[in-house]
Amino acid sequence: MSRPDPEMTSNPPTTLFQKIWDAHTVTPETVERPAVLYVDLHLIHEVTSPQAFAALAQRGLEVRRPERVLATMDHSTPTTAPLADGSWPGIDPQAGRQLATLEANCRAHGIELFDGRSQDRGIVHVVGPELGATWPGATVVCGDSHTSTHGAFGALAFGIGTSEVAHVLATQCLLQRRARSMSVELVGTPPADVSAKDLILAVLGTIGVDGGTGHVIEYRGAAVEALGMEGRMTLCNMSIEGGARAGLVAPDDTTFAWLEGRPKAPQGKAWERALDAWRELRTDAGAAFDKRVQVDVAGLAPQITFGTHPGMVMPITGVVPDVPGEARELEYMGLAPGEPLQGRPIDVVFVGSCTNGRLDDLRAAAAVLRGRKVSPKVRTLVVPGSHAVRRAAEAEGLDEVFRAAGAEWREPGCSMCIAMNGDFVAAGRYAVSTSNRNFRGRQGAGSRTFLASPATAAASAITGEVTDPRGFLTEATIHA
Amino acid sequence: MPEPLTVVCSRSLVLPDQNLDTDQIIPARFLTTTEREGLGRFLFADRRDQAPWTDPRAAECKILVAGANFGCGSSREHAPWALHDFGFRVVISSEIADIFRNNALKNGLLPVVLESAAHAALLAAPWQEIEVDLPARRVRAAGQEYSFEVDPFGAWCLERGLDAFDYLLQQEPAITAFEEARA
């Protein structure tokens, strides 16, 4: 047997995912044992953390690296203004206890918390990036499946269960099997009037809700590189809707420009050193992926879901397809194959969530709503993803655009994305929502959800029916 | 600490729907709890007034047979907590979502993935007696035997009633060494 070529063995081409994995492996995996993987940033919120802190208390354990944990209140917080002491009047008592539990746990363990008084509070996946806490090449976890959002920065970011939240609190590590790698390449140049939300819905329509199961997706192609950070976050956010463990975009100058100067980003000399390391973070030419998919996005029309999972998606100009095995799901939605969705009356519009609750998303909705009125038949809720988003939107006068159009402008939180905080869609009612899940009952028991982009949601609010936003966009707004 | 899980025999409760997500397993409005016990009463809360849940045999079932892509969506561990609290010890499907599978293994709930013909046979025969033999990696039903694979570490913990947390805590020296090497 000939000796292996040292050039080849020392530097085989590897994927970005593999590089981040290797750099965080404390103990490699074997057939019998998973790897021990180090976690750089651990985000927590009120819903999936109380039982984890209880597990620590039961074992008499401390939080190993409180400085690597950030906590926020988002899922069950009302979108009305809190009192001066940071509490919400009239909050459901059990939700109030859950928030108080998070506060007590963070105080006891020295964890930074964005509570009702904090002007940095917001949805966990909006707050982390905007503070500059999500770094390229880092490992990021949270007891929340949309942690994949942070992959937009070239971080390996994924959702974990509450038992694992306890594991990370106590050891800063996770027991993990390495996922397989998957390349999703967007081919072609999408029209200027479709958004990142339309792109990811089109991807989900192609790979299906389980196409990414067991895989970490890397989104590639010029259409991905052309996206700003907010669009990349929208893209990576819904990776879990394809069943993937995580979604990644290789960091580039767009990433670095967005991060520079943010409070939790490296500063000064450390920034320069970080940049040198981050520029190395890309998939080598010739690296093998376990699975490859191409999605043609040239000429893409705005996308909208018609069913009860995000893979049941179609161009807004189309008709409801006859999907084998999904008849009961269409029945739940009150739809029949062959029907168009355009023109279908709706009851609620929700603009917000960790998918589409950032400044760019609010600008896109405002561009459609400016100088127009929402239909009196539609309740329109606009919920910024964080206080920072709220402040930036208000500085541009977007709140005035929404109010003048007859929409409600609310305080930040998850709101109608998960319907835990009192904001919900009533049984049998239809919502056009910019969130990420159209599951049965997700937006309230019996609710029916059409997932779409902020522009589609805003256009539908105006007409009171499912509406293609392209007729509402002027040259000026498209290229703004 | 979960009880050791080796061989489970019971009638099967069959939910043929595909893509049963964790929002359906336990809707978000029940997630304001700070406890992990007693969630069985909220299991499939929006469907409990329908078949098969209304059948008196449902309460005795330890084995759930569900359509493809079970447990997709939210990472909420409340889903396996609710299934376990209701009495389930095994979930069988042709595909089980990643986070749910991880969570199940840590909570005394065995996720079994069968190839599609075996899965279809079990889906077609609700309430039949099934034996799931974890040490042998076998499912037996109606005179047939089907093999399955499971993560060896997860199975090792389940069979002994061990908590993966204890194993991770024992890795402390390696974790400290890793942190020092990076500093």
Ligand code: SF4
């Ligand atoms: S906005 Fe929705 S998806 Fe995002 S973290 Fe909140 S509940 Fe989860």
